[in-house]
Every structure is written in C-alpha cells, then in structure tokens.
Amino acid sequence: MSPPPPLPRWADVGLIPLINVFAALVVSGIVVAIIGENPFEAMMVMIKGAFVYKGSLGYTLYYATNFIFTGLAVAVAFHAMLFNIGGEGQAYLGGLGAGLTCLLLDSMLPALLLVPLAIMASAGFGAVWGAIPGYLQAKRGSHIVITTIMFNFLAASIMVWLLAGRLKAPGQMSPETRSFSENAELPFIHDIANALGMEMARSPLNLSFVVALLACVGVWVLIWRSRLGYAIRATGHSAKAAEYAGIPVSTIIIITMAISGGLAGMMAINEILGVQHRTILGFTSGYGFTGIAVALMGRNHPVGIVLASLLFGALYQGGAELDFEFSTITREMVLLIQGLIILFSGGLAYMFNRPLAHLLGALLSQRDRKDHTEAGQNG
Amino acid sequence: MANGGSGSPLAIELSDINKSFGDVHANRNVNLTVVPGHIHGIIGENGAGKSTLVSILYGFYGADSGTIRINGEPTTIRNSADAIGKGIGMVHQHFMLVPNFTVLENVMLGHEGSLSVETSARKAREALNKLSQDFGLAVDPDMIVEDLPVGLQQRVEILKALFRGAEILILDEPTGVLTPLETEQLFDILRALREQGVTILLITHKLKEIMAITDDVSVMRGGEMVAHLQTADTSPAKLAELMVGRKVLLEVDHTPARPGAPVLDVQDLCLTDTAGIDQLKQISMTLREGEIVGIAGVSGNGQSELLDVLSGIIAPTGGRFAVGTNEVTANATSNPAELRDFGVAHVPEDRHKCGIVLPFSAAESMILGYSGSDEQDGGWWLSPSRLEESCASRMKEFDIRPPIPKLQSANFSGGNQQKIVLAREISTQPKLLLVGQPTRGVDIGAIEFIHKQLIALRNEGCAILLVSVELDEIMSLSDRILVMNNGHIVGELAREDADETALGLMMAGIGVDEKDSRSVTGATS
Numbered sequence: 001m002s003p004p005p006p007l008p009r010w011a012d013v014g015l016i017p018l019i020n021v022f023a024a025l026v027v028s029g030i031v032v033a034i035i036g037e038n039p040f041e042a043m044m045v046m047i048k049g050a051f052v053y054k055g056s057l058g059y060t061l062y063y064a065t066n067f068i069f070t071g072l073a074v075a076v077a078f079h080a081m082l083f084n085i086g087g088e089g090q091a092y093l094g095g096l097g098a099g100l101t102c103l104l105l106d107s108m109l110p111a112l113l114l115v116p117l118a119i120m121a122s123a124g125f126g127a128v129w130g131a132i133p134g135y136l137q138a139k140r141g142s143h144i145v146i147t148t149i150m151f152n153f154l155a156a157s158i159m160v161w162l163l164a165g166r167l168k169a170p171g172q173m174s175p176e177t178r179s180f181s182e183n184a185e186l187p188f189i190h191d192i193a194n195a196l197g198m199e200m201a202r203s204p205l206n207l208s209f210v211v212a213l214l215a216c217v218g219v220w221v222l223i224w225r226s227r228l229g230y231a232i233r234a235t236g237h238s239a240k241a242a243e244y245a246g247i248p249v250s251t252i253i254i255i256t257m258a259i260s261g262g263l264a265g266m267m268a269i270n271e272i273l274g275v276q277h278r279t280i281l282g283f284t285s286g287y288g289f290t291g292i293a294v295a296l297m298g299r300n301h302p303v304g305i306v307l308a309s310l311l312f313g314a315l316y317q318g319g320a321e322l323d324f325e326f327s328t329i330t331r332e333m334v335l336l337i338q339g340l341i342i343l344f345s346g347g348l349a350y351m352f353n354r355p356l357a358h359l360l361g362a363l364l365s366q367r368d369r370k371d372h373t374e375a376g377q378n379g
Numbered sequence: 380m381a382n383g384g385s386g387s388p389l390a391i392e393l394s395d396i397n398k399s400f401g402d403v404h405a406n407r408n409v410n411l412t413v414v415p416g417h418i419h420g421i422i423g424e425n426g427a428g429k430s431t432l433v434s435i436l437y438g439f440y441g442a443d444s445g446t447i448r449i450n451g452e453p454t455t456i457r458n459s460a461d462a463i464g465k466g467i468g469m470v471h472q473h474f475m476l477v478p479n480f481t482v483l484e485n486v487m488l489g490h491e492g493s494l495s496v497e498t499s500a501r502k503a504r505e506a507l508n509k510l511s512q513d514f515g516l517a518v519d520p521d522m523i524v525e526d527l528p529v530g531l532q533q534r535v536e537i538l539k540a541l542f543r544g545a546e547i548l549i550l551d552e553p554t555g556v557l558t559p560l561e562t563e564q565l566f567d568i569l570r571a572l573r574e575q576g577v578t579i580l581l582i583t584h585k586l587k588e589i590m591a592i593t594d595d596v597s598v599m600r601g602g603e604m605v606a607h608l609q610t611a612d613t614s615p616a617k618l619a620e621l622m623v624g625r626k627v628l629l630e631v632d633h634t635p636a637r638p639g640a641p642v643l644d645v646q647d648l649c650l651t652d653t654a655g656i657d658q659l660k661q662i663s664m665t666l667r668e669g670e671i672v673g674i675a676g677v678s679g680n681g682q683s684e685l686l687d688v689l690s691g692i693i694a695p696t697g698g699r700f701a702v703g704t705n706e707v708t709a710n711a712t713s714n715p716a717e718l719r720d721f722g723v724a725h726v727p728e729d730r731h732k733c734g735i736v737l738p739f740s741a742a743e744s745m746i747l748g749y750s751g752s753d754e755q756d757g758g759w760w761l762s763p764s765r766l767e768e769s770c771a772s773r774m775k776e777f778d779i780r781p782p783i784p785k786l787q788s789a790n791f792s793g794g795n796q797q798k799i800v801l802a803r804e805i806s807t808q809p810k811l812l813l814v815g816q817p818t819r820g821v822d823i824g825a826i827e828f829i830h831k832q833l834i835a836l837r838n839e840g841c842a843i844l845l846v847s848v849e850l851d852e853i854m855s856l857s858d859r860i861l862v863m864n865n866g867h868i869v870g871e872l873a874r875e876d877a878d879e880t881a882l883g884l885m886m887a888g889i890g891v892d893e894k895d896s897r898s899v900t901g902a903t904s
Contacts, residue, residue: 226759230743230750237736243692244725244733245748246716361401 007357013304017297017345019352021311024344028337035328042322042329049321050314056321058190058203064306064313065205065270068212070291071309072219073130073264075300077144079223080256081236086133086148087264088288089155090126094265096159097125098272099167099177099279102184111183118184119211119269126265127258129155134257138250144257152288163281176280186273206274215263216302222259232256264288293346308345315341388451390415390547390578391436396445398431405431406442407602413547413595415450418569418579420589420610423599424622424822425793429582432599433549436580437469438462449547468540469549474532478525482518482535483507486542503542510541515571529677530561537568541577548572549580554588558677559850559883566592584823586615587851598622623824631830634838636858639668642702642811642842643689649697650684650866658684660866661698666811666842671833673857674846675882681866682846683728686815689844690725691718702811719748724804726797728815728846734800735788742770742784745803777802778828794825801829805836812836815846830856850879864888 007016029039050060070087077084084090101121105114133147160175169178186207193200223229235242235252242249271283294312298304319334344351391413398406406428413419423429435442438456447454449465456462462469476485483500486507492499507520518527518534527535533553540548550569554562569579569592581593589596590610598606598621606621620626643666650659659681666672676682687693689700694712702721707713715725725748727733735744746766770784779791779798788796797817804812817833818826833856837843847853853860860877862870862885870885 225761225763227750227761228759230746230761233739234736234747234750237738238732240729240732241734241736241747244690244715244727245750246691246714246719247750248714 007353011360013299020345024341028340037326037328045325046318046322050318055201055203056317058205059317060313061209062205063316064309065209065212066267066287067294067309067312068305069267070264070288071294071298071305072215073260074291074295075305076219077256077260078300079236080232083145084148084260085145086151087291088284089152090129090261090264091267091284091288092155092159093129094122094126094268095272095279095283097121098268102180103177106181106184114183118273122265122268123262127262130261131254131258134254138253177278179278185277204275208270208274216306220302293342296349297345387415392448394446397443399443404602409604411597413578415578416576417594418573418581418592420581420593420596422583422589422596425820427599428602429599433582463543466544466546468543468545470536470553472552474536476524481521481523483520485524485535486539506542510538529556547578551582558886559879560887586618590615600624619823631855636670638670641665641667645700647698648695648700650688651696658866662868666844668840668842669837670858671837671843671845671856673853673860674863675853675860676863676886678848680863682863686813686846690813691715722810724807724809725813726800726804726817730796730800735796737789739788740785741788741799742766744788744799745770773802793820794822797821809841812841812843850882862886
C-alpha cells in the first residue's frame with residue numbers, strides 16, 4: 001500500500017479528535033444497547049447531567065480544572081519529547097506542599113498572602129518531584145517513563161506514611177490532616193457570584209479554574225513566545241540540533257520536567273485549597289493519568305487541552321448522573337465508557353489518520369483533476 | 380541473460396508515468412526507454428523526481444497513471460517482491476545490509492528455505508561463488524559485513540541483487556560513499572556486468588560519472604524528462620544546462636588567496652570517544668584570515684569529529700585549539716554558544732539533524748544557535764513578527780525560495796534549506812567558518828550560489844575550514860588541502876599541486892610516508 005498524502009493540519013487538529021470521540025461513543029452505545037438500555041436516552045442523560053441540571057456545569061468545570069493542570073503538565077514535557085507519566089505523583093506531592101504551608105501558617109497569614117504562598121508551594125513540590133526524574137534522565141540516562149512511574153509509587157507511599165502518621169489530625173481515625181482555617185480557602189465561584197448578586201447553584205467549582213486558565217495562557221507564552229520555549233521545542237524536535245545550537249540539553253530537560261511537575265502539582269490547589277480544605281489520602285484519584293489522554297487529545301496545545309478537559313469533565317460529571325439514573329448502568333459501566341474514550345483518543349489516537357488521509361487525498365486530487373480538465377477546456 | 384540484439388524488446392519502457400504527493404507533482408508524464416545491455420544514466424538535480432521514478436520502478440510507490448513494460452511485457456509492480464520477480468534489482472544509496480551477519484547470510488536473507496538453513500546455505504554459497512567468478516565480484520562469503528570497507532559492502536549489495544536473478548540493476552547514487560579508487564573499481568564491475576548482458580540504470584547527480592560510464596543518459600528537471608541523449612553526443616556543460624534550465628558556471632571563479640593573521644590554531648588535538656576509539660589523533664593546523672582550507676577524506680575518517688570538536692559540540696580529550704586568544708583544551712572546555720561569541724560559525728554536515736529543526740518555521744530555524752543572544756533585544760521573549768521580518772530580509776539577500784518565513788523548514792528543498800543555514804551563519808560576520816558538506820543534496824544552481832558565497836566570505840577576510848567528500852568541491856574552493864585518514868592528517872597539498880590521483884591515494888592511506896606516492900597504486904582490496 002502506498003503511503004498516504006500528508007494529512008492537512010485542519011483535519012489533523014480538528015477532524016481527527018472528533019472522529020475518535022465519535023468512534024468511542026459508538027462503541028459505548030453498542031455496550032449500552034447490549035445491556036438493554038437505549039443508548040440515545042443514556043446519551044441525553046449524560047449531556048443533561050453534565051451541562052443542564054442545576055449546578056452540573058459547575059461540577060463539569062471543576063473536574064475540567066484538574067484535567068487542565070495535568071494535561072498542561074504532560075503537554076509541556078511532550079514539547080521536549082519527554083513522556084511525563086508522573087503527573088499523578090507530582091500532583092500528590094503538590095498537595096503535600098499546599099497542605100504543609102497551610103498547616104504551618106494558616107493561623108498567622110491573611111488569605112491574600114497565604115493562598116498565593118500555598119499555590120507556590122504546591123507548584124514547588126510538584127516541580128521538585130518532576131525535576132528529579134528529569135535529572136536522572138538528563139545526567140544518568142534513566143528513562144523518564146520508568147522513573148516517573150516509579151515516582152508515582154514513591155509519592156503514594158510517602159503520602160500514606162505522612163497522612164497516617166505525622167500529619168494526621170490528633171484524635172482522628174481517618175488518614176488526613178486537620179482542616180485549615182478559612183484563610184487558606186480558595187473561594188467558590190458560586191459564593192463569588194452570589195456576592196455579586198448573581199444566582200448560582202452550589203458546586204465545587206472554585207477560583208482554581210481561573211488559575212488553570214491563566215496557566216494555559218502562561219504555557220502558550222512559554223512554549224511559543226519565550227526563548228526558553230524555543231530551547232524546549234528545539235530539544236524536543238531534535239536534540240542534535242539543540243546541541244549544535246549550544247542549547248544546554250540536560251539543563252533544558254531538567255527545567256522542562258520541573259515546569260511540568262509544577263503544573264501537575266498545581267492540580268492540588270483545586271482539590272486541597274478549593275474543595276477539601278485539608279490534605280486527604282488519594283485526592284488525585286487518577287486525574288494525573290487522565291491528563292495524558294487529555295494532552296494527547298488536545299494535541300499538546302493549551303486551547304486543545306481546555307477543550308479536551310471540558311470533554312473529560314463532562315464525562316466525569318455526566319457519567320455520575322448515568323450511574324444515578326439507570327439501575328443497570330453502574331459506576332463500572334461509566335468507567336468503561338470513560339475508558340473507551342481514553343482508548344480511542346489516546347491509545348488509538350492515530351488509528352483514523354491513514355484512512356482519513358487516503359480519503360481526503362482522493363477527494364482533493366479528484367477536485368484537482370476536475371479543476372485541471374476545466375482549465376484545460378478553457379485554455 | 381544476453382539479449383543485446385537489435386530485435387529484442389526494450390528492457391524498460393515507461394510511458395506517461397505520473398505521481399503526485401499532495402500538491403507536489405513529483406513525476407509528470409515521464410517516458411523512459413532503456414536498451415537491454417546498456418548502462419543508462421538518469422541525471423537531475425535533487426527534487427527533480429529521479430528517486431520517485433526509480434521508487435515506482437522498484438515498487439515502493441504506485442504510479443498515479445502510466446504504464447510500465449519490462450522486457451516488452453506490460454507489468455504492474457506493487458511492491459519490491461514484484462520487482463524482484465521481474466528481474467529488477469536495486470542497490471540503495473544507504474545499504475540495506477544486516478551489519479553483524481556474514482556476506483553469505485546477507486545474500487540469502489529472505490531465501491532461507493525451510494526450517495534448517497543448511498541446504499539453502501550450501502546452495503547459496505555455490506551460487507555466490509559462481510556469481511563472483513562470472514562477474515569478477517570477489518568477496519569472502521564468510522566475512523562479517525560490518526568489518527568490510529564500504530566499497531565491498533556495496534559489492535555485497537550488488538551480489539544480493541544478482542543472487543535474486545536481477546537482469547536489470549538500479550543503482551541509486553552509488554558513489555557518494557566511495558573513494559575515487561573504489562569508484563573506479565565499481566565502474567569496472569559495472570562494465571563487466573554490461574559485458575554479461577545486465578542492464579544498468581544509474582541514478583546520479585554527478586556529471587562526471589554519467590560521462591565516464593553510461594551509454595545513454597536521460598535528464599530530469601522539475602519532475603519531467605527534459606532530454607534523452609546518447610552520452611557520446613553530449614558534454615557536461617550541455618547536461619548541466621539541461622538539468623538546471625539555464626547556463627551554469629561549473630568552475631568556481633577562484634582568485635588567489637591573501638592569507639592574513641592566524642585565526643585558528645590547533646595543536647595535537649586528540650579525541651577518544653566513549654567506546655575508547657581514537658577518532659582524532661594529534662591534529663595540528665593553522666588557519667589564517669582570508670583562506671579556505673579544505674579537508675579531504677573518505678567520510679568516517681575523523682572529519683565529522685574534527686568539526687564537532689572545533690565547534691564546541693564535543694570536548695577534546697587531548698591537545699588544544701585556540702580561536703584568537705580563546706583557548707580550548709580537555710580541561711578548559713567550551714560549548715557552541717561560547718564559541719559563537721568568539722566568532723566561530725558552523726555549517727553542520729547534517730543539515731536535517733543539526734542545521735535546521737525540520738518542524739520549525741524558517742524564521743525559527745533562522746535563529747538556531749542564536750536564540751539566546753541574537754540581535755533581537757535580548758531578554759526572555761521572542762517576537763515572531765520580528766523574527767519573520769529579519770528572516771524575510773535574509774531570504775531576499777540569499778534568494779531563498781519560497782520566501783515565506785512562516786513555512787515549515789521541512790518544506791524547503793535541500794538547496795534552500797542549506798541556504799537558510801548559510802544565511803544564518805554568514806550573517807553574523809564570523810571570523811572562522813566551519814563548513815561541512817556544504818553542497819550535499821543540493822542542486823547545481825544552489826551549489827554555484829553557495830560556492831560564490833564562500834569565496835566572497837573568504838575575500839572579506841574570514842577563515843574557512845571546509846570538509847567535503849566531494850573532491851571536486853575541495854579542489855575548486857580550497858587554497859590549501861589537508862587530507863585525513865583514520866583520524867590523522869596524513870598530508871597537505873597546495874592548491875596547485877592537488878590532483879585527484881594524489882588526493883585519492885592519500886585518502887586511502889597509501890604512500891603517506893613515501894616521497895613518490897604513486898608507485899603503490901592498487902594495494903587496497
């Protein structure tokens with residue numbers, strides 16, 4: 001079979017993700033039909049559950065916030081051709097950073113100082129947890145995929161050890177810190193809206209969402225408008241070219257992993273400062289891993305990542321609603337559907353590229369030929 | 380095999396072959412007829428469609444339209460197995476050999492027969508011996524391929540094709556990796572094959588080779604066949620004109636150099652790589668302002684490493700070199716960024732891997748190496764509009780086409796990519812320019828331009844160190860020529876004394892220590 005003509009960019013960026021999601025939904029629909037429910041009805045419930053019901057949009061955006069942070073983390077690393085699988089652990093450690101800051105200072109500092117400090121601490125802890133595998137890759141040649149995976153386990157162990165030990169609230173049974181004072185809280189959006197006189201349903205959506213959007217802008221500026229971003233992309237596209245250019249490749253790898261880890265670490269502010277107001281066990285619950293699928297689907301571009309995060313946020317929230325509405329569709333079924341989306345847009349992301357390229361190639365050349373014959377007739 | 384008579388059908392007959400890749404019409408209504416038992420050359424610039432055409436013939440691509448006849452029979456060739464079945468063999472520019480297999484194992488690869496390879500190995504050995512005798516292609520079947528010199532590896536490729544019953548042999552740029560002596564030997568083999576009735580299709584961009592060995596020649600330009608000629612009736616100048624579409628100056632206008640103060644001083648420079656192999660051995664030389672020093676040598680004899688060390692990519696493990704007053708040794712290492720600040724510019728050998736970043740826009744590739752300290756006003760940020768502005772003006776100055784700064788670097792032709800690199804490196808007005816393979820994969824028109832630029836830069840007082848595997852290039856540009864072999868500088872010749880024979884022998888490492896080097900001809904292989 002001859003190689004297809006290159007896929008036009010608009011098709012690669014716009015069409016392919018849609019086709020992937022559609023394929024996943026079709027397969028999910030078949031599964032839903034097999035267990036005896038109407039797939040279209042289920043689809044409607046999911047959409048309503050994610051966007052229409054009271055407060056549902058807030059939930060969707062709250063989930064999306066997590067995905068934006070972890071998706072950006074994967075994307076930044078990917079621009080230097082590094083596969084950061086450690087978003088989960090970096091986010092977990094970010095929660096430790098935010099938690100420690102609040103535990104130490106929440107009685108001393110006002111919110112205006114404490115919250116930025118806690119955000120920086122979450123980013124800082126995540127950055128360190130990302131930079132160590134980066135260092136091992138750059139200086140020792142340990143593969144980043146392996147080390148970041150191992151660092152997820154290390155992070156989980158450290159957190160269990162601390163939350164069930166030193167950091168556990170005195171006289172408590174559950175493995176979590178004491179609740180922070182109000183100074184450490186990122187305000188809820190519905191509280192802000194109500195204060196401004198707008199009616200808004202309660203949801204866990206908080207100011208972290210705004211921070212996430214700012215992070216998107218920051219990442220865009222970093223990657224495409226800064227000298228550092230230039231060095232990161234040069235390193236990613238061609239390490240040899242970067243060496244030739246005198247870009248310190250090892251340093252760039254470490255810095256990139258620190259930025260990536262920092263972004264993943266900031267996911268903790270949504271959960272810890274925004275919602276839980278204490279550091280709890282297992283608050284990352286897989287968002288770090290889903291960030292890989294988000295980045296893949298969003299083509300490592302902030303805009304794409306926001307869109308992909310919205311989709312995954314809707315899946316999480318709408319999926320919960322499915323579980324609620326249908327007795328036959330259980331939590332596990334919802335996980336299956338989410339899994340299918342991740343499979344099609346992550347694992348099988350490029351499955352439709354070839355056929356689509358062939359199809360488009362054929363269509364375009366047909367049009368060309370028509371143009372030529374017409375031109376020939378005219379001339 | 381022998382059917383050279385006038386009544387026999389044509390070996391290859393292509394009519395109206397068309398092939399497009401997206402918007403690029405790589406082959407447009409291409410016709411080609413090859414007479415059996417002839418050596419037929421196809422010449423054209425890079426991107427003229429030569430490779431596409433032979434890829435269609437060998438089954439890598441399907442043609443969009445057109446017919447192929449082999450020995451008079453209409454044929455469809457869907458993959459290389461089809462091509463082999465029709466008696467077509469191909470020797471690729473980059474060898475397709477398993478380096479740690481023996482010659483015999485490589486030749487029989489894909490023809491192992493049943494579970495046990497014993498029987499087929501015995502048969503293959505017999506066949507191989509017969510082929511070696513028939514065609515004078517002597518290779519020891521039990522040698523490990525990676526231990527063989529390049530010329531012999533190529534012989535294995537030819538044997539592989541013949542073993543599969545090839546009566547039509549396609550050679551794609553076969554001499555790029557060979558010394559002049561090995562090239563001569565290859566031509567002897569091709570002549571012997573022709574004697575036996577094998578039809579040979581030789582793809583090349585070197586006019587000299589076409590003149591030396593082919594019977595017929597077809598010229599391609601811009602995806603079309605522009606001429607079919609008998610080699611005896613044509614001349615290099617005529618062919619060059621056909622290839623480029625205008626008159627081309629084949630000779631560089633080279634005025635005598637006026638060397639000034641020393642710019643680069645190299646003393647006893649050594650490099651031992653991580654595998655413990657000495658790549659550079661006690662290299663010493665001096666480069667002065669306003670002279671071009673050429674380094675001749677078969678590729679892989681340390682030239683690449685020399686450029687890497689002098690540009691700061693690799694630190695030397697012994698000795699020293701100094702650019703002006705800035706000294707670099709094994710202990711006081713430097714890096715490419717610092718050396719650029721000292722006035723060292725570098726046109727790297729591998730343009731695709733180093734010189735540009737293929738997915739970057741031309742404007743971005745135009746600041747590779749200068750992204751930290753370019754004439755943009757420093758700081759943390761890069762302004763794309765400003766990059767594109769300065770890129771556009773350089774594109775105008777260096778006639779880079781298409782002049783679109785936003786276009787991805789990968790979408791420029793080889794010659795224009797090289798001009799991007801050259802524009803970037805020359806614009807900094809360097810004191811020392813290191814140039815590796817400036818015209819590899821570059822079309823004749825651009826070669827002329829690049830050579831002119833290098834001479835102009837020299838006349839402005841820049842010292843230029845030129846590494847090239849093209850002897851003609853070295854001889855036409857250099858004021859002095861150093862020859863490298865096995866990590867040593869084995870000799871120096873003044874421009875006037877350099878000729879191909881003398882250089883070729885030195886490159887092969889023969890007669891280095893002897894006064895009359897010509898007396899030891901033919902000692903290799």
